[in-house]
Amino acid sequence: MKQGMVRDFLNLPGVLGVVFMDGHSRPFFCGLDRNLNSEQKEVLVQGILQIIGSTPDDFESFELQFLDHKVYIYKLGLGVIFLVLTDKHLSIPEYQHTIRLLKTAITEDIKAAVDLFRLQAGNATLTNRKPVFSQANDEEPTAGEQLAPRSPRRPPKAPTFQEVLPALNHISQLATRSLGVAVVVNYWKSTRVPAPEVQKFQIERSGRITLPMLASEELSQTLSPGELEGLQTWTMQFIERCAHVNREFPALVRDNALPHIRNLLPHI
Numbered sequence: 001m002k003q004g005m006v007r008d009f010l011n012l013p014g015v016l017g018v019v020f021m022d023g024h025s026r027p028f029f030c031g032l033d034r035n036l037n038s039e040q041k042e043v044l045v046q047g048i049l050q051i052i053g054s055t056p057d058d059f060e061s062f063e064l065q066f067l068d069h070k071v072y073i074y075k076l077g078l079g080v081i082f083l084v085l086t087d088k089h090l091s092i093p094e095y096q097h098t099i100r101l102l103k104t105a106i107t108e109d110i111k112a113a114v115d116l117f118r119l120q121a122g123n124a125t126l127t128n129r130k131p132v133f134s135q136a137n138d139e140e141p142t143a144g145e146q147l148a149p150r151s152p153r154r155p156p157k158a159p160t161f162q163e164v165l166p167a168l169n170h171i172s173q174l175a176t177r178s179l180g181v182a183v184v185v186n187y188w189k190s191t192r193v194p195a196p197e198v199q200k201f202q203i204e205r206s207g208r209i210t211l212p213m214l215a216s217e218e219l220s221q222t223l224s225p226g227e228l229e230g231l232q233t234w235t236m237q238f239i240e241r242c243a244h245v246n247r248e249f250p251a252l253v254r255d256n257a258l259p260h261i262r263n264l265l266p267h268i
Contacts, residue, residue, distance in 0.1 A: 006116045009102050014090025016069065019083040020114050023049055030117045032085060039244045040067070047180055048073060048083060067178060067246060072099070076107055158228055159263035161200075161211060162219040167264040168201070168209045171235065171253060178246050181207045191237035195230030197223070232265060 009015065010031055017031030019041075027045050036044065044066055051062060051073070062073040072084040084099070106113040159167075175184045188203045202210045211219065223231070242249040253261070 003116050003119065005102060005105060006113075009098055010117075012091070012095060012098060014086045014088070014095070016085045016087055018085070018117065019045070019081075020110075020117070021045060021048070021081045021083065022079045023052070023081075024079075028114055028118070035069070035085065037244075040246075043179065043183055043245050044071070044083075044085075046183070048081065050182055052081060074099075074103060076103065076110060078110065080110055082106065158222045158225070160220050160222050161214060163263050164223065164231055165201075165209065165211060165219075167258075167261045168231075168235065170256070170258060170261055171239070172207050172209060174252055174256060175238075175242050175249065176207050178249070178252075179242060181205075183245075184242075187238055187241045191234060191241050193230055193234045193237070195227075195234070197227040197230050198234050228264075235264060 010017070016035045017029065019027055019029050019032070021027040027041075029041060032041065047064075047066070048071075051064070052075075060075050064071050064073070066085070068087070070086050070090070072086065074082045074084075076082050082103070086095070172184055172188065175187070179187075184207045185203055185205060188207075188209070192198055200211055200213060202212055204210060239250055239253055246252075257265070
């Protein structure tokens with residue numbers, strides 16, 4: 001395999017970069033620093049490992065959508081996975097011709113191929129925490145800044161558990177579309193605050209949130225200020241966690257802020 005082949009492949013219109021991974025050692029990223037930040041890389045790798053682990057061994061290639069990108073995944077043998085991240089500018093016929101030649105060359109000597117990619121474009125690993133979505137002459141706005149509260153004209157009426165539940169599920173569905181079910185479930189659990197009212201909610205494997213322990217009369221009870229604050233804190237932490245991967249998620253929630261969401265987050 002020649003370095004020119006690697007250079008020509010990385011220079012194809014629409015090819016943003018590649019990843020080599022085997023599920024054991026640290027993934028090798030090439031050419032993705034300008035397109036994915038560290039947390040997005042982690043989410044991508046976790047999703048790929050889940051897909052590979054749940055598909056038959058005779059499947060050699062896959063395609064999936066990740067954020068605004070199309071991802072092509074190839075099994076190369078010896079447990080090695082080769083992943084190509086692309087965008088809308090990809091020329092499918094040219095890509096398909098080139099990837100066939102590249103896969104053959106890589107399979108002949110995977111270690112040498114990785115070394116050539118490393119030599120051509122350098123690498124970035126999961127331990128690299130430097131953000132890549134920086135703004136010119138300014139600092140990147142944090143998720144908290146993107147969700148800067150706006151003062152309402154009058155105090156909103158406190159919602160009930162029954163009114164909060166669809167709001168949480170709507171936000172969960174919005175997140176699932178861009179991040180996937182496994183990531184969303186993990187983020188709901190990892191951002192859960194230790195408040196009694198929050199502990200009443202159950203996160204199912206599907207990403208759906210339920211209140212299995214509450215009777216019908218409890219569902220219709222108005223939340224106290226303290227209970228509402230606990231649920232708001234949990235929800236905002238979840239939104240901010242999602243924003244680490246998809247910077248547009250807070251805006252997506254705002255744009256889809258139906259009445260039941262505004263009952264929970266009136267300042268959004």
